[in-house]
Amino acid sequence: MTTVTPSPSLLCATHPFVPLKPFISNPSFSPHHQQFREARPVLAFTGRTTRSLQRKGFQGKPLKTLACKAARRKPTVSNTTTSSSSSAAASVPNGNVRRLIQFVLWLAEGIYIFWLFLLPYAPGDPVWAISLDTVNSLVGLSLNFFFILPFMNSVVGIHLIDAPVLHPVSEGLFNFVIGWTFMFAPLLFTDSKRDRYKGSLDVLWGFQMFLTNTFLIPYMAIRLNDADAEDASGKPSQLGSVMTNGAPVVGLIGGGICLISAFWALFGRMDGNFGTLTDRWEFLLSYLGSERLAYAFIWDICLYIIFQPWLIGENLQNVQKGKVGIVNYLRFVPVVGLVAYLLCLDLEEEYN
Structure with a gap:
């Protein structure tokens, strides 16, 4: 089963401003780790997400800083399809x-x-x-x-x-x-x-x-x-x-x-x-x-x-x-x- 990594914008929408508990126990993986935790609110990952990241090779490697600056992802449903459906529905009474x-x-x-x-x-x-x-x-x-x-x-x-x-x-x-x-x-x-x-x-x-x-x-x-x-x-x-x-x-x-x-x-x-x-x-x-x-x-x-x-x-x-x-x-x-x-x-x- 393929696991898709959640995007930062999606996580920002679902878990805003929740402190991150690092899933890597080694505190020496980054000299800025403590500064990162104190300076900026980050996201909490579920255990399932953590295991998915570990399987993709993130164990023991520095994590990229996940900030909530990314724009929210647009809806995946096509607006064209929606409007077409509405037009088709409206064409019958018209x-x-x-x-x-x-x-x-x-x-x-x-x-x-x-x-x-x-x-x-x-x-x-x-x-x-x-x-x-x-x-x-x-x-x-x-x-x-x-x-x-x-x-x-x-x-x-x-x-x-x-x-x-x-x-x-x-x-x-x-x-x-x-x-x-x-x-x-x-x-x-x-x-x-x-x-x-x-x-x-x-x-x-x-x-x-x-x-x-x-x-x-x-x-x-x-x-x-x-x-x-x-x-x-x-x-x-x-x-x-x-x-x-x-x-x-x-x-x-x-x-x-x-x-x-x-x-x-x-x-x-x-x-x-x-x-x-x-x-x-x-x-x-x-x-x-x-x-x-x-x-x-x-x-x-x-x-x-x-x-x-x-x-x-x-x-x-x-x-x-x-x-x-x-x-x-x-x-x-x-x-x-x-x-x-x-x-x-x-x-x-x-x-x-």
Whole structure:
């Protein structure tokens, strides 16, 4: 049986400051023996350890001074192995949670399509029974996109096309959602998990601008798929490059439109007999309860409140290092968090 000599650090940990009784009876083996015993605390060896040292040839020979200066030995258990085991144990619930979230997202997509587009139970008309008034309202809101046409008419004085006169609350709600959707483009093009979506982000975001979360919900589910190591990131599209490099401009435009939309809903067209703030609030409640488009916008706002901090939180590595903290804090504030992400995006990084 092989006996291993205990290390000084191990003995220091188990028998600190215990006086040594020399196991060699000859006091003349070292002229410094007495001085050694008086000057420094040493270790006590068990009989088994003494016999082991004697078998290894220490009988009659000077002993090396065993001091407790040695650093304690590190644990022999591999930290890598321990962390790997912990990660493996944690990966199982994480995988289950991820699949649960995917299921909830796909379920939300089905509810969104059937409840908001097909079933007749939500406020307003379903797609298959849409009224002419709803179509005219949608066309009028589209013409007043980002308030460009009203601005051209009233401020610049250009009247090539006259802006439709709609209720400012409906115009404000429409442009608020569209302005927020506009800012999602750079966020999607810089998303670290965008490559798990095999389709075109250009097409997805284009449809998101017109059908909003009908296409964003599946993207949020697909990006939770397992990463495919064989698929490398391709070259970004022209739209992706423009949106990414111009992210600060996109943030300022989108944030500005959202702010203008809120003020427009409250104070727009004051000379158009649209009533006071109380009247406009009552119109909003009536509008949400009678128009399917307005009702869908509220769903979009609620989902954006969830998706914005989710996407930004998983892409904080794209933010300038000195501004990560403020973006991480503001990401939970609707609209404002996305503006902060776009303004603080590190444009020197390559997102391809």
